[in-house]
Amino acid sequence: MREIQEFTLEDLRTHLSPRAFTGETVVLNMGPQHPSTHGVLRVILELDGEVIVNCIPDVGFLHTGIEKNMEAKTYQKAEVLTDRMDYMYAMGNILVYCLAVEKLTGLKPPPRADAIRVILTELSRIQSHLLWLGTSPMDLGAVSTFLYTMREREMILDVFELVSGARMMTTYIRPGGLWRDVPAEFEGLVREILKVLPRRMLEYEALLTKNPLYLDRTKGIGKIDTKTCLAWNVTGPTLRATGLAHDVRKANPYCGIEQYDFDIPTHTDGDIYARYLVRLEEMRQSMRIIEQALNKLPYGPVRDNNYKFVPPPRSEIGVSMEALIHHFKLWTEGFTPPVGSVYATIESPRGEMGVFLESNGTPKPYRIHYRTPSLPLLQALPLMAKGHLVADLIGIIGSIDIVLGDCDR
Amino acid sequence: MNELLKPAVEKISKKFNAKVSEFRDEVTLLIPPEENTAVAAILRDEFDFDMLSALTAVDYYPQTTPRFHMVYIFYSTKNKVYLNVRAPLDGNEPSIKTMETVYPSANWREREVWDLFGIKFDGHSDLRRIMMPPDWVGHPLRKDYPLGWEEVQFTFNFDEIDARKPKGEK
Numbered sequence: 001m002r003e004i005q006e007f008t009l010e011d012l013r014t015h016l017s018p019r020a021f022t023g024e025t026v027v028l029n030m031g032p033q034h035p036s037t038h039g040v041l042r043v044i045l046e047l048d049g050e051v052i053v054n055c056i057p058d059v060g061f062l063h064t065g066i067e068k069n070m071e072a073k074t075y076q077k078a079e080v081l082t083d084r085m086d087y088m089y090a091m092g093n094i095l096v097y098c099l100a101v102e103k104l105t106g107l108k109p110p111p112r113a114d115a116i117r118v119i120l121t122e123l124s125r126i127q128s129h130l131l132w133l134g135t136s137p138m139d140l141g142a143v144s145t146f147l148y149t150m151r152e153r154e155m156i157l158d159v160f161e162l163v164s165g166a167r168m169m170t171t172y173i174r175p176g177g178l179w180r181d182v183p184a185e186f187e188g189l190v191r192e193i194l195k196v197l198p199r200r201m202l203e204y205e206a207l208l209t210k211n212p213l214y215l216d217r218t219k220g221i222g223k224i225d226t227k228t229c230l231a232w233n234v235t236g237p238t239l240r241a242t243g244l245a246h247d248v249r250k251a252n253p254y255c256g257i258e259q260y261d262f263d264i265p266t267h268t269d270g271d272i273y274a275r276y277l278v279r280l281e282e283m284r285q286s287m288r289i290i291e292q293a294l295n296k297l298p299y300g301p302v303r304d305n306n307y308k309f310v311p312p313p314r315s316e317i318g319v320s321m322e323a324l325i326h327h328f329k330l331w332t333e334g335f336t337p338p339v340g341s342v343y344a345t346i347e348s349p350r351g352e353m354g355v356f357l358e359s360n361g362t363p364k365p366y367r368i369h370y371r372t373p374s375l376p377l378l379q380a381l382p383l384m385a386k387g388h389l390v391a392d393l394i395g396i397i398g399s400i401d402i403v404l405g406d407c408d409r
Numbered sequence: 410m411n412e413l414l415k416p417a418v419e420k421i422s423k424k425f426n427a428k429v430s431e432f433r434d435e436v437t438l439l440i441p442p443e444e445n446t447a448v449a450a451i452l453r454d455e456f457d458f459d460m461l462s463a464l465t466a467v468d469y470y471p472q473t474t475p476r477f478h479m480v481y482i483f484y485s486t487k488n489k490v491y492l493n494v495r496a497p498l499d500g501n502e503p504s505i506k507t508m509e510t511v512y513p514s515a516n517w518r519e520r521e522v523w524d525l526f527g528i529k530f531d532g533h534s535d536l537r538r539i540m541m542p543p544d545w546v547g548h549p550l551r552k553d554y555p556l557g558w559e560e561v562q563f564t565f566n567f568d569e570i571d572a573r574k575p576k577g578e579k
Contacts, residue, residue, distance in 0.1 A: 015535070072556050230459045230486065233462070233512070343493065409540075
């Protein structure tokens with residue numbers, strides 16, 4: 001049987017200090033099968049006692065060739081793969097793909113579809129932050145928050161199940177609008193979340209915000225500053241915790257999110273605790289957006305009526321020959337956008353998520369690239385981890401909230 | 410074209426003889442590949458493009474001149490604009506200067522492009538594969554790399570299947 005080839009210490013010479021080769025420091029492997037790495041992340045550590053001298057993240061264990069696979073499928077079929085990447089923000093993955101396709105084809109989703117997209121992606125942000133709020137302190141030993149946050153996250157997943165039939169891999173947002181309109185129960189369920197969650201968030205805060213053990217483990221740990229963040233392309237709450245109020249939702253608004261009133265929370269410390277505070281406040285701001293969007297949810301269609309790109313409704317197929325032809329053409333051949341390339345971005349719970357999409361005028365995307373926030377976050381991990389203890393590294397990995405499916409694609 | 414982009418686009422297109430194109434409100438500059446770091450340094454220092462938002466490549470196989478386009482997407486947090494810069498690369502074994510010296514974040518993204526497209530980056534500090542295993546042969550995102558199925562190998566039939574498995578070329 002073939003030996004599995006590993007890289008040797010020699011391959012990592014540029015990353016390690018000379019002391020690693022004389023045996024003064026220990027080179028230790030952490031992961032990829034380690035519960036606190038949130039997936040399959042491998043980190044090679046050079047340790048002096050328990051202090052991290054060097055830290056080399058090794059990713060790619062979850063690489064599934066999604067970009068290559070999408071190139072072989074039509075635009076509609078490729079969409080199904082998108083929510084397998086960042087499985088914590090599946091709604092957003094689809095949204096950014098649809099935004100890119102819409103930019104390419106010139107489709108314009110109706111206002112109702114935009115409002116529902118905003119509600120669902122913000123709910124998605126809350127559920128991602130809720131899971132983070134459960135797991136990140138759990139890495140530091142505070143297990144109890146996890147039990148509570150999962151309870152509320154379940155309410156949000158129920159909404160996704162209601163609208164799309166699936167709890168995580170929804171494929172609900174489609175180029176030109178949505179798969180279908182939301183059911184009548186939607187508004188009630190979302191309002192229930194908006195009613196329950198602020199109260200529950202006070203409970204989480206009571207467990208963590210002033211908890212001396214949590215403060216000890218998070219204050220001053222994993223610091224990074226704004227300039228380094230920008231140079232290393234780190235975005236999202238990690239960047240905002242350093243004091244720069246950069247948010248794609250404000251800077252380059254999408255789906256009419258500019259009509260809602262919300263703030264970008266920032267903090268200046270740039271450590272784990274600052275990221276915690278920023279994320280908590282972001283959840284509150286997301287709830288504000290959802291409430292406003294629900295209050296002025298417009299009535300009307302949820303799909304563009306350009307049947308060259310958007311399948312006609314089922315009711316028309318029985319009575320209209322044209323609709324039948326469009327339906328048949330769309331689901332066999334697909335649609336053909338014009339030649340060109342576009343770049344669309346949204347704000348994911350981890351940072352800026354972008355799609356670079358190039359079309360050569362055939363029904364399949366010629367090149368699709370996901371610019372994902374987790375990759376630069378992990379790349380900057382050594383900058384945050386150096387000089388801290390191994391136990392703090394666990395906290396730092398938790399605090400930047402990486403999703404390996406997002407990083408490796 | 411966005412007013413905030415104009416000075417940068419004018420300067421780059423004049424100085425480096427870059428071709429400007431617009432599509433769906435996005436501006437793309439086609440620059441000579443050997444000038445990539447010079448262009449990036451000017452964009453960063455003079456026009457506040459402080460982030461290299463994305464770095465990727467496109468393969469135009471079977472065309473060979475150019476076979477690849479390197480795609481750099483710059484972002485300015487001050488002006489909140491994106492600028493696409495493309496550099497054409499000829500031949501099957503292309504190489505280009507690393508962007509790491511201007512934007513350190515290019516490190517992993519260039520490793521990814523090397524891994525999946527086989528574009529070499531001159532002066533890169535650590536050009537190892539990142540997504541595929543270290544002993545992988547071929548560069549999967551190239552258009553001449555087949556997308557196919559693979560027989561599942563177990564311990565008892567590993568060698569048997571391995572012998573008849575199609576192998577890519579280095």
